[in-house]
Amino acid sequence: MVQPTQSGSRALVLGGGGVTGIAWEVGVLAGLSSQGIDWSKATSVIGTSAGSFVGTAVAAGYDLEWLFAAQLVPDENEVDVKASEDTMAAWWAALAEGGDDPRQVGAAMGRIAKAAPEPVPAATRRRVVGSRLVTAEWPNGLKVTAIDADTGGLKVFDQHSGVPLIDAVSASGAVPGVWPLEHFQGRSWVDGGMVSTTNARQAEGHDRIVILAPMPSGYGKIPGAAEDAEVLAERAEVCLVAPDEQSVEAIGPNPYDPQRRKPAAQAGRAQGEALAGKVSKVWNH
Secondary structure, three states, X not given: OOOOOEEEEEEEEEOOOHHHHHHHHHHHHHHHHHOOOOHHHOOXXXXXXXXXXXXXXXXXXXXXXXXXXXXXXXXXXXXXOOOOHHHHHHHHHHHHHXXXXXXHHHXXXXXXXXXXXXXXXXXXXXXXXXXXXXXXXXXXXXXXXXXXXXXXXXXEEXXXXXXXXXXXXXXXXXXXOOOOOEEEOOEEEEEOOOXXXXXXXXXXXXXXXXXXXXXXXXXXXXXXXXXXXXXXXXXXXXXXXXXXXXXXXXXXXXXXXXXXXXXXXXXXXXXXXXXXXXXXXXXXX
8 A cells, every 4th residue: 555655754775785785885975975865764665675774873873984993994793604505596487477466575585585595594683693783772763574475475673673683684585595594573584685786665754765775677577666766756856776786896797706805995985976967866855
């Protein structure tokens, strides 16, 4: 159901894209902030997978310049992981099986996660997630997405959900076959971006919407970020930012490669600075 538009409300949507997606989003946001874009105006910050980490920082009012600087140096807590060919083939099979039904696709992704051997020990994953979070407390306005591994339904967590922030963010980034399943509230959870990479439609009802999509393409028959932005633009001012040619090259082929954090952040910053006028027309006016 389409929600009534909140007059003057702003939503920042931050999509999934692995550790390189985190770095790119931080770069874009820092670049835009340096040109006068005030992210503290956000009514809602909607984070999916990588975007849940960045969204936590934005919603908490964290210093983006410090966060940008942190992307430029190695982080000993990061783990070099990669989706195997078999894992990616299973993802595509799940998309084919589910077709244009998000819940069917989500449930198929859940089955992949449950059938896969634990790719990384849960304690290791917990350390990685904890190191990426700038706070352990839920900031106001933050919304984090994850998919129920059994039903395939999308769940949006916030400060009122009764779930620790670290659990919600871990679930939001639990890529099947790459990171382990998350378990809480009697349910199992997988990455919120395995069906829609941005879940941008969760921003419906806001008056001004900026979407950062490290992986803007749709999966299978599921709409991509551009299609979602087009629908949202029927009722709101919308700006979609996806990696430009330089950012795509900087990010590289493996979104989980921590060695690409620095170039992804630098390219994102340059792109953000260049797009400030375009974004400002939606966010500031």
